[in-house]
Amino acid sequence: MDQENLVDESFPLFSKRRTPTTLPSLTTIPDNNEKTHHDQQIENETQSYVPHSTFTDLGLSDWVTKTCKELGMITPTPVQYHCIPKILSGHDVLGLAETGSGKTAAFALPILQKLAEELYGVFSLVITPTHELAYQMAEQFRALGSCLHVRCAVVIGGMDMITQAKTLIQRPHVVIATPGRLKVLLDENPDIPPVFSRTKFLVLDEADRLLDVGFEEELRVIFQSLPRNRQTLLFSATMTSDLQTLLELSANKAYFYEAYEGFKTVESLKQQYIFIPKNVKDVYLLHVLTKMEDMGIRSTIIFVSRARTCHLLNLLLEELDQDAIALHSLQCQSLRSDALRRFKSGQVPILLATDVANRGLDIATVDLVINYDIPRYPRDYVHRVGRTARAGRGGLALSFVTQNDVDLIHEIEAVIGKQLEEFTCKENEVLADITKVYKAKRVATMKMLDEGFEERSEKLVFFNYVGWQMVVDLVEKKGSGLASR
Numbered sequence: 001m002d003q004e005n006l007v008d009e010s011f012p013l014f015s016k017r018r019t020p021t022t023l024p025s026l027t028t029i030p031d032n033n034e035k036t037h038h039d040q041q042i043e044n045e046t047q048s049y050v051p052h053s054t055f056t057d058l059g060l061s062d063w064v065t066k067t068c069k070e071l072g073m074i075t076p077t078p079v080q081y082h083c084i085p086k087i088l089s090g091h092d093v094l095g096l097a098e099t100g101s102g103k104t105a106a107f108a109l110p111i112l113q114k115l116a117e118e119l120y121g122v123f124s125l126v127i128t129p130t131h132e133l134a135y136q137m138a139e140q141f142r143a144l145g146s147c148l149h150v151r152c153a154v155v156i157g158g159m160d161m162i163t164q165a166k167t168l169i170q171r172p173h174v175v176i177a178t179p180g181r182l183k184v185l186l187d188e189n190p191d192i193p194p195v196f197s198r199t200k201f202l203v204l205d206e207a208d209r210l211l212d213v214g215f216e217e218e219l220r221v222i223f224q225s226l227p228r229n230r231q232t233l234l235f236s237a238t239m240t241s242d243l244q245t246l247l248e249l250s251a252n253k254a255y256f257y258e259a260y261e262g263f264k265t266v267e268s269l270k271q272q273y274i275f276i277p278k279n280v281k282d283v284y285l286l287h288v289l290t291k292m293e294d295m296g297i298r299s300t301i302i303f304v305s306r307a308r309t310c311h312l313l314n315l316l317l318e319e320l321d322q323d324a325i326a327l328h329s330l331q332c333q334s335l336r337s338d339a340l341r342r343f344k345s346g347q348v349p350i351l352l353a354t355d356v357a358n359r360g361l362d363i364a365t366v367d368l369v370i371n372y373d374i375p376r377y378p379r380d381y382v383h384r385v386g387r388t389a390r391a392g393r394g395g396l397a398l399s400f401v402t403q404n405d406v407d408l409i410h411e412i413e414a415v416i417g418k419q420l421e422e423f424t425c426k427e428n429e430v431l432a433d434i435t436k437v438y439k440a441k442r443v444a445t446m447k448m449l450d451e452g453f454e455e456r457s458e459k460l461v462f463f464n465y466v467g468w469q470m471v472v473d474l475v476e477k478k479g480s481g482l483a484s485r
Contacts, residue, residue, distance in 0.1 A: 049078045058084045063147055064113050071143060077102035082257045084110050087233065092254040094234045098264055100390035103235045104140050111201050112145045121171035124201040127179055129209045130356055131156045131333060132340055137176045150174060157181045158333030165189050179218035186221055193225040202226055206359055207234040211242040238379055265382060265416050269389035271397045272423040278402040282316060283437045285372060287430040289322055289350065298365040299349045301357065303384050305373035310352050311453055315444035324350035327357055358383040362390060371399040374408045378415035398423055
């Protein structure tokens with residue numbers, strides 16, 4: 001294993017251990033010499049699931065099972081069946097299960113039951129990699145904890161930090177945060193770290209992304225603000241070298257549940273492709289979108305590789321009288337939130353998105369995912385197509401393949417263990433609209449130039465960088481000032 005994937009054994013990821021004397025360098029776990037109630041064999045359980053079990057069988061209270069029933073959750077999924085009792089009994093948990101398997105409820109339900117026994121804040125901190133996941137997580141906690149009137153706070157970038165700090169000081173029951181913004185608040189406001197002094201649960205959702213070296217410094221600061229006697233819960237849809245290393249080092253320390261068979265797509269998902277010249281991708285896209293009603297498709301997500309493409313396609317579809325909305329990282333937070341709200345509510349049936357939307361989003365009406373651009377990595381393909389065919393429902397994933405994408409598609413097929421089927425359409429019907437699409441594309445391109453999108457996006461990237469550097473410089477100055485005292 002490469003050195004950069006190794007885990008520093010002083011890193012306080014799993015809890016109830018001695019305080020490290022040095023700062024961690026990567027993602028990690030505890031001192032192996034101490035013995036706690038976690039000192040047992042890691043269990044890798046993919047069998048012994050009881051299909052007709054109930055939430056009551058898992059040790060959940062009557063009010064929890066009643067809430068589940070009201071939300072249409074009758075039978076626990078395998079990840080819920082195995083992980084909920086372990087969390088209730090006080091174990092740290094690393095859970096791996098495919099996208100759409102109910103991982104959020106697997107940790108939210110036991111956390112809420114424990115919260116009901118001792119109602120205070122901040123009881124649980126959930127770290128997630130994207131803004132959209134944070135908002136969705138908050139919605140799920142509020143729904144599952146409705147009879148508790150659970151107070152949730154979302155702490156993400158792009159929002160007013162003073163308001164967020166005031167919200168945290170009021171000690172909500174559950175805080176859902178992206179690591180970057182929470183780190184800044186912890187660093188800059190001395191009143192914030194004490195807020196987390198009694199936190200009972202730390203959850204890393206989409207742990208494979210969070211444990212990437214890119215979030216190392218943020219997690220380091222966050223973990224240092226948490227108590228040692230917390231429970232740590234990690235959930236992911238994909239296994240990575242960091243998670244594998246964490247698992248190996250945490251032997252006899254944590255419960256491990258795995259229903260992971262590599263990069264896997266569900267059987268209820270139909271996966272197809274269209275092999276087309278690059279210059280007519282937009283023509284084929286319009287053709288597919290006009291057939292949505294005939295195909296029984298309620299809504300679709302179209303994934304692209306760049307924010308520029310996302311914005312241009314949105315303008316193009318607007319010219320072609322298609323009701324669509326865009327979601328990408330160069331938008332302000334209010335626009336991103338509004339786009340997701342309108343799409344989830346059914347006001348707009350087409351969502352154009354970059355990979356900010358490829359993880360965790362659970363929208364029942366999404367029947368079609370279109371890969372307008374083929375993703376560079378197979379794992380991103382798996383996460384994208386996982387936005388449909390969730391919780392046993394059917395769905396269709398359609399990939400637009402040009403001659404430059406053939407190798408990428410073959411790599412995806414090798415990883416998921418199946419070949420994509422060809423999507424059949426009549427070429428003469430598709431190309432009948434080529435003139436209309438080309439004219440609309442010219443108008444959309446001119447609109448984007450008139451809006452100054454390119455210039456605004458460059459400024460946004462620049463100011464984001466400069467703003468972050470200012471924060472870093474300020475933290476370093478404070479650190480040097482303290483050191484000189």
